[in-house]
Amino acid sequence: MPIPSLSLLRHRTPTFLRHITPFSHHQNHHSLLITSFKHQNQPNLSRKPPPNNNLLKAKQILNSKKDFSTLSPILSPNHTAAELSDSQAIGTVAASQANFMRVIVTAGPSRSREIEDSSKNGSELLCVVRAVLKKIKRRVLVGDKVVVGSIDWVDRRGIIENVFQRSSEILDPPVANVDHLLVLFSLEQPRLDSFVLTRFLIEAESTGIPITLALNKVELVDQEVGYFDGAVLLMIIMVGVIAFVDVESDFCDLFMKMVLSDWNSRLRSWGYEPLFCSVDSKMGLHTLASVLRDQTTVILGPSGVGKSSLINALRNKPNSHDEADNWFDPIMGSKWFEDQRVGEVSTRNGRGKHTTRNVSLLPLGGGGYLADTPGFSQPSLLKVTKQSLAQYFPETRTVLSVNEPAKCTFKDCLHVGEPGCIVKGDWERYPLYFQLLDEIKIREEFQLRTFGTKREDNVRYKAGDMGVQQEEPRLEPKKHRRQSRKRINQSILDELNELSSDEDFIR
Ligand SMILES: Nc1nc2c(ncn2[C@@H]2O[C@H](COP(=O)(O)OP(=O)(O)OP(=O)(O)O)[C@@H](O)[C@H]2O)c(=O)[nH]1
Numbered sequence: 001m002p003i004p005s006l007s008l009l010r011h012r013t014p015t016f017l018r019h020i021t022p023f024s025h026h027q028n029h030h031s032l033l034i035t036s037f038k039h040q041n042q043p044n045l046s047r048k049p050p051p052n053n054n055l056l057k058a059k060q061i062l063n064s065k066k067d068f069s070t071l072s073p074i075l076s077p078n079h080t081a082a083e084l085s086d087s088q089a090i091g092t093v094a095a096s097q098a099n100f101m102r103v104i105v106t107a108g109p110s111r112s113r114e115i116e117d118s119s120k121n122g123s124e125l126l127c128v129v130r131a132v133l134k135k136i137k138r139r140v141l142v143g144d145k146v147v148v149g150s151i152d153w154v155d156r157r158g159i160i161e162n163v164f165q166r167s168s169e170i171l172d173p174p175v176a177n178v179d180h181l182l183v184l185f186s187l188e189q190p191r192l193d194s195f196v197l198t199r200f201l202i203e204a205e206s207t208g209i210p211i212t213l214a215l216n217k218v219e220l221v222d223q224e225v226g227y228f229d230g231a232v233l234l235m236i237i238m239v240g241v242i243a244f245v246d247v248e249s250d251f252c253d254l255f256m257k258m259v260l261s262d263w264n265s266r267l268r269s270w271g272y273e274p275l276f277c278s279v280d281s282k283m284g285l286h287t288l289a290s291v292l293r294d295q296t297t298v299i300l301g302p303s304g305v306g307k308s309s310l311i312n313a314l315r316n317k318p319n320s321h322d323e324a325d326n327w328f329d330p331i332m333g334s335k336w337f338e339d340q341r342v343g344e345v346s347t348r349n350g351r352g353k354h355t356t357r358n359v360s361l362l363p364l365g366g367g368g369y370l371a372d373t374p375g376f377s378q379p380s381l382l383k384v385t386k387q388s389l390a391q392y393f394p395e396t397r398t399v400l401s402v403n404e405p406a407k408c409t410f411k412d413c414l415h416v417g418e419p420g421c422i423v424k425g426d427w428e429r430y431p432l433y434f435q436l437l438d439e440i441k442i443r444e445e446f447q448l449r450t451f452g453t454k455r456e457d458n459v460r461y462k463a464g465d466m467g468v469q470q471e472e473p474r475l476e477p478k479k480h481r482r483q484s485r486k487r488i489n490q491s492i493l494d495e496l497n498e499l500s501s502d503e504d505f506i507r
């Protein structure tokens with residue numbers, strides 16, 4: 001069986017998305033921090049404490065009350081604005097440009113004389129990152145919730161002093177605290193393809209972040225007569241005649257409804273409730289706007305499906321009379337949040353031209369943020385293992401969780417027809433599951449041969465300081481760093497391509 005997707009991978013940077021558990025990120029970078037914290041807080045029983053230990057401790061506590069950005073661990077989510085000094089605020093990093101971060105204030109100091117009300121919420125601040133954070137290599141990402149200090153409210157400048165614990169993190173584009181993924185496809189130009197859609201959905205599912213599926217360009221469906229073959233087309237016309245519709249005017253409408261309802265029922269059987277929309281005809285945009293409200297959403301989907309167009313439409317249009325629209329107060333002359341560049345779809349292959357570049361969180365009218373991602377033809381699925389694949393298909397996930405006590409006979413069942421397997425083959429995407437499973441198996445076998453271990457097992461967990469779980473690379477003696485990861489991934493892809501062309505040859 002050919003593996004059509006893989007040849008495309010060669011030319012594109014894959015999108016890795018990952019979802020992280022609290023405390024698991026940044027551990028490598030924070031050994032300095034954690035050690036210093038440990039020495040302050042854990043009594044050293046084997047040695048007599050220095051006489052000024054208590055004083056030192058008290059001073060630290062005082063300091064951290066006044067300004068909680070001293071050398072302390074990542075802030076926990078329950079720190080509140082009440083602990084802020086007058087020149088501090090809490091905000092969200094919305095964009096990063098060279099050495100500057102654009103922070104949008106979400107909570108100002110509560111007892112400030114200058115800022116008596118909460119009117120600073122929504123203010124854009126141009127910030128640099130405090131030198132010590134750079135020294136200890138604490139990366140500040142777009143999406144991070146941060147404490148900004150030394151704020152000049154007139155010039156809108158500040159210094160990022162500390163970062164809050166992240167609830168999630170995706171890798172490409174690097175965005176923290178994403179709470180929603182919008183998988184966007186178009187019905188036409190480029191035409192919706194169930195395998196490509198499945199790859200994007202699996203990649204999105206593997207992050208654990210909630211997903212909304214939206215299908216754009218619905219108005220193009222009635223123009224694309226090639227959608228059905230001749231026989232089906234004839235049937236539709238006959239149905240139209242039988243139903244006494246005015247074929248001239250209503251044929252397109254009927255045709256569109258049939259296509260949409262066909263996709264609707266298919267996608268529902270996959271476990272999704274698709275939203276149909278059109279940036280051009282503005283259909284479905286209000287529904288989308290209300291789904292996105294007050295969340296940080298990252299849009300992903302292939303190139304040319306209309307991600308940038310949708311962002312522009314959502315940001316410029318619905319509810320523009322709402323007061324909530326004015327919550328974002330940019331610095332005069334700021335341009336980073338302005339319209340996203342919309343690409344042209346290549347007339348030759350119906351694909352977009354990869355116009356999206358930097359990642360920014362664009363403030364939405366009704367509250368919340370939306371981030372664009374560059375459109376890739378295929379996500380790599382390099383984070384998905386053959387054991388985890390089934391749980392990223394809602395169809396099998398449901399069966400597996402409903403039958404939790406029963407389970408499959410074998411612990412490591414891959415659900416490909418083993419005796420005693422509770423996953424049956426009566427679902428549309430079962431063949432796609434097989435196809436992806438084959439691809440992942442080949443990749444894992446290759447990794448096993450090359451690394452001597454599977455990629456997932458390259459990481460081991462140990463209980464670190466303060467009970468924090470730490471990730472550590474498990475390196476095979478003398479085996480590590482033989483080849484760069486990039487080269488190994490490239491050779492996996494090369495091998496897969498060879499395999500698929502061999503199979504073509506056998507046919
Ligand atoms: N007919 C039609 N065209 C649309 C619609 N939405 C977007 N387009 C067009 O589709 C093309 C691609 O749109 P973009 O917004 O650049 O697509 P994208 O997904 O951001 O593409 P990348 O940036 O390459 O990932 C542009 O020519 C848009 O005008 C729609 O609802 N209907």
Ligand SMILES: [Zn+2]
Binds near residue numbers: 408414416418420422
């Ligand atoms: Zn099974």
